[in-house]
Amino acid sequence: MSNVNWLDKPYYSLNAYFKHVYGQKIYKIAVDAGLSCPNRDGSLDTRGCIFCSKGGSGDFAVKLDGQDECCDTRAVLSVKEQIAQGKAKFNKDAGDKFVIYFQAFTNTYGNPEYLKRIWTEALEEESVVGISIATRPDCLGEEVIEVLRELQKKYCGACGGVDCDEDDHRETKENSSRSKFIWIELGLQTIHDKTAEYIRRHYPLSEYEEAVRKLHKLNIPYITHIILGLPGETKEEMLETVFYVEQGVFEQDSHSKIKPFGMKLQLLHVLENTDLAEDYRQGKFKTMEMDEYLDLVIEALQKINPDIVIHRVTGDGPKKILISPTWSGNKKQVLNTLHKKMRDMDARQGDYSIMLY
Structure with a gap:
């Protein structure tokens, strides 16, 4: 385990x-980069994933003045303008460094030249330390x-933006254009086919494994997004997904594994205007109670290697469109109770975790 101060939390946040x-x-x-999925x-479906809102999981992306969280209006500001608007929301005394999260819909699904332009726009911002692409x-x-x-070659140091030592940072800080990171967040959700x-989801588990191998070749750290509480899954099945992700993916023709840099444990939210909401209202499944969820988390x-960064342990769906579980709307209380x-x-x-390796 690396010698990192967890800041009084019982996990590596x-x-x-x-x-x-x-x-x-x-x-x-x-x-919101204005992308689709x-x-x-229609390439795979027209309905989206069953839990996905009209915001394409980007409900907390920078909104235009007066734009409602539950509306179908997409952002018309450029990425650079959204960054400026986002920075303006923070108190000047709060801090001066930011990570840009390309969140809404599928952020590698677009014209490569456009993707290069918007990612570069973010990386060129002096106050931006890196980007995370969902x-x-x-x-x-x-x-x-x-x-x-x-x-990656232009903006990131030899460490790939993770697990850097002082020499790595000393080298990259001499050239500010290289002191950045690029992370890719892979939406896996579950390992269970049913x-x-x-x-x-419309892709097999093998696609996830191949994506991990591609990113490893680029020295780009990956974060895996998991949803806990999906309809029909038992506690054991949810933990199987956690264990699978935590263990990493085998390199091609090798016995060594590519471990995730980070994991997101996301509570299932039922949001308005989703097909999941219809199933919920018809009584086809129940969402998790807070104690049940926290015990699972x-x-x-406890089974996740302590060197893996935990990027999320709950999630917080927009209150205006959150149907269930309503207790999740008080994120501060949820986190305090967990801790x-x-x-x-x-x-x-x-x-x-040592017992599992």
């Missing part, structure tokens, strides 16, 4: 990672990979 690497808090600005444009594993084609290869079919964290339960149990991330 993203905030702790940023404090360790940059010595300060880094603020996230979510942007093969699950929306996407589907099946949307990392050769042209997109080539763009990522070029930007659930993947129900949520209309604690067990999951207290873990302290009372003397539970920490990685308690049992």
Whole structure:
């Protein structure tokens, strides 16, 4: 386990990672790049994933003045303008460094030249330390990979933006254009075929594994997004997904594994104007109670290697369109309760991970 101060949390949070690497808090600005998704444009489906809102999981991207969280209006500001608007929302005393999160829909699903332009716009911002790009594993084609290869070489140091030592940072800080990171967030959600079919994921597990291998060749860290509480899944099945992701993916023709840089544990939210909402209202499934969910998260964290950065442990759907579970709307209370339960149990991330390797 690396010698990192977890900042009084019982798990390795993203905030702790940023404090360790940059010595300060880094603020996230979510942007909408105006992209679509093969699950929306008819390439694979027109309905989207069953849980996906009209915002394409980008409901917290920068909104235009007066724009409602539940409306169908897409952002018309450029990425650069959204970054400026996002920075303006923070108090000047709060901090001066940001990570740009390309969140809405599938952020590698577009014209490669356009993708290169918007990612470069973000990376060129002096106050931006890096970008995180949310996407589907099946949307990392050769042209997109080539763009990522070029930007990784131009903006990122030898460490690839993660696990850097002082020499790495000393070298990159001499040239500010290279002191950035690029992370890719892969939306896996589950490893179970029956659930993947129900949520209309429309790609096999092998696509995820191939995406991990592609990113590894580029030295680009990956983060895996998991949803806990999907209809029909047992606690054991959810933990199987966590364990699979935590263990990493085998390199091609090798016995060594490519481990994730980070993991997101996302509580299932039922949002208005989704097909999932219809199933919920028809009584086809129930969402998790808070204690039930937190007990699951604690067990999951105890089985995750302590060197893996935990980017999320709950999630917070927009209150205006959140149907269930309503308790998740108070994110601060959820996190405080989680931390207290873990302290009372003397539970920490990685308690049992050594036993699993």
